[in-house]
Amino acid sequence: MHISRLALDRFRSWHQCVLDLDPGVNVLQGRNGLGKTNIVEAVEVLSTGGSHRASSSLPLIERGQTSAVVRANVEDGARTTTYEITIASRGANRGRVNGGASVYMRDIVGRVPCVTFTPEDQRMVAGDPATRRGFLDQAGVLLSPGYAALTQTFSKIGRQRATLLKQLGDRNASGPDGVGATMRDAALSGLEIWTGQFIEAGVELTKRRQSVVERLAGPFARIYAELAGDTEQAALRYDPSFDEVLAFDEPGPHISQHFQRIYPGEVARGVNLIGPQRDDLALELNGMAAREYASNGEMWTMALALKMALFETVAQDTDVTPIVILDDVFAQLDEYRRNQIMEFAAGQPQVLITVAAAGDMPELPGANVIDVASLVGGDADETAVAEDSGRVADDADARAREVRSAGAGVERSDERSAGAEVERSVIERSGEGRAA
Numbered sequence: 001m002h003i004s005r006l007a008l009d010r011f012r013s014w015h016q017c018v019l020d021l022d023p024g025v026n027v028l029q030g031r032n033g034l035g036k037t038n039i040v041e042a043v044e045v046l047s048t049g050g051s052h053r054a055s056s057s058l059p060l061i062e063r064g065q066t067s068a069v070v071r072a073n074v075e076d077g078a079r080t081t082t083y084e085i086t087i088a089s090r091g092a093n094r095g096r097v098n099g100g101a102s103v104y105m106r107d108i109v110g111r112v113p114c115v116t117f118t119p120e121d122q123r124m125v126a127g128d129p130a131t132r133r134g135f136l137d138q139a140g141v142l143l144s145p146g147y148a149a150l151t152q153t154f155s156k157i158g159r160q161r162a163t164l165l166k167q168l169g170d171r172n173a174s175g176p177d178g179v180g181a182t183m184r185d186a187a188l189s190g191l192e193i194w195t196g197q198f199i200e201a202g203v204e205l206t207k208r209r210q211s212v213v214e215r216l217a218g219p220f221a222r223i224y225a226e227l228a229g230d231t232e233q234a235a236l237r238y239d240p241s242f243d244e245v246l247a248f249d250e251p252g253p254h255i256s257q258h259f260q261r262i263y264p265g266e267v268a269r270g271v272n273l274i275g276p277q278r279d280d281l282a283l284e285l286n287g288m289a290a291r292e293y294a295s296n297g298e299m300w301t302m303a304l305a306l307k308m309a310l311f312e313t314v315a316q317d318t319d320v321t322p323i324v325i326l327d328d329v330f331a332q333l334d335e336y337r338r339n340q341i342m343e344f345a346a347g348q349p350q351v352l353i354t355v356a357a358a359g360d361m362p363e364l365p366g367a368n369v370i371d372v373a374s375l376v377g378g379d380a381d382e383t384a385v386a387e388d389s390g391r392v393a394d395d396a397d398a399r400a401r402e403v404r405s406a407g408a409g410v411e412r413s414d415e416r417s418a419g420a421e422v423e424r425s426v427i428e429r430s431g432e433g434r435a436a
């Protein structure tokens with residue numbers, strides 16, 4: 001599987017951009033700040049519904065705009081499929097396949113798997129649990145069908161429950177009176193219902209994550225040993241907040257009792273004190289917590305092994321080899337580490353590399369080198385648009401090319417003009433939350 005054409009509208013710094021990609025190695029080359037990472041980030045979002053450098057949709061949308069669109073023509077054997085996602089500042093993110101019916105974006109993600117390697121990957125070992133949860137969620141989307149929908153449901157329930165906890169805390173602070181007591185009773189019975197739903201969705205999410213970690217743990221330990229030498233032993237373990245799920249066949253009643261014990265604390269702070277939003281991954285080296293024990297180099301190797309384990313597991317479990325993204329790894333990593341990555345990436349069906357200076361790049365014979373500066377701007381003819389939709393583009397800032405997603409795929413304006421598709425899919429939003 002590989003992406004043959006990628007089109008971005010209003011995605012981060014790109015107002016419009018279309019680029020053709022080859023199977024094998026593609027190098028996106030251009031000076032700092034040109035938008036190279038933004039391009040590969042769009043692929044990551046299409047693939048996993050999330051980005052390693054944004055925790056919400058908003059930063060992904062061009063400043064001042066209300067939505068961004070990413071489209072990709074994906075080649076698989078003789079078949080071309082066009083995937084499109086619309087990221088909205090308000091309302092649900094949407095998706096379409098081959099210009100068909102609008103669906104939730106969460107129903108599209110996972111179909112074009114990619115694994116991204118960045119110099120910041122080391123943070124998965126040394127950083128805070130949220131970074132590791134981000135990785136776990138991306139792995140879940142790629143390895144566990146329906147995972148994105150489950151995390152969305154869980155987040156929604158979590159927000160509702162936290163709102164009730166805050167309300168109860170406010171009432172406690174202002175002291176009970178006649179009206180306050182009635183409202184407090186209503187909030188309490190609401191809390192009981194939301195707690196039940198929170199436990200149900202949380203247990204399901206915990207089980208999914210447990211299964212994902214179990215699948216990654218073996219390859220991770222093996223790959224680490226291969227990279228670092230057999231004497232070092234790395235291990236990956238899931239450290240769930242609902243640890244009752246690991247201990248009991250029927251964890252629900254035990255978690256419920258746990259919630260009763262922590263009720264005063266939750267009301268005082270107005271937050272959900274336990275649940276998958278507090279999960280972590282334990283990364284160990286020779287039986288010790290890697291965060292406190294491993295050297296910088298060892299942490300890097302662990303992060304690399306973790307990403308490679310994800311790549312290998314996705315390829316085996318889904319029969320689709322993920323696209324490999326190497327974002328900025330050449331400028332920021334030493335030669336030994338660059339070589340480790342390149343050895344792994346060489347020969348994969350598609351590799352996207354970003355690089356600022358040509359001198360930072362190793363010899364890559366046969367690579368498709370894309371000058372990113374040539375995608376920025378464009379002359380007046382290139383910004384011409386949309387005749388058949390009756391829309392005349394008056395977008396003086398249009399910096400690149402008009403694109404269109406339809407059954408026939410993502411097309412340049414010089415192949416077929418259009419534009420109304422983008423607006424249409426934005427309109428087809430439901431009132432749901434903004435995550436994937």
Ligand SMILES: Nc1ncnc2c1ncn2[C@@H]1O[C@H](COP(=O)(O)OP(=O)(O)OP(=O)(O)O)[C@@H](O)[C@H]1O
Nearest residue numbers: 012013032033034035036037038059061062063356
């Ligand atoms: N939502 C947004 N709207 C508009 N511009 C944005 C948005 N998010 C990021 N940018 C801009 O995108 C640019 C950074 O793009 P990107 O990180 O892709 O650069 P790069 O080419 O990878 O650079 P480097 O080589 O330094 O890593 C910055 O100028 C930033 O201000």
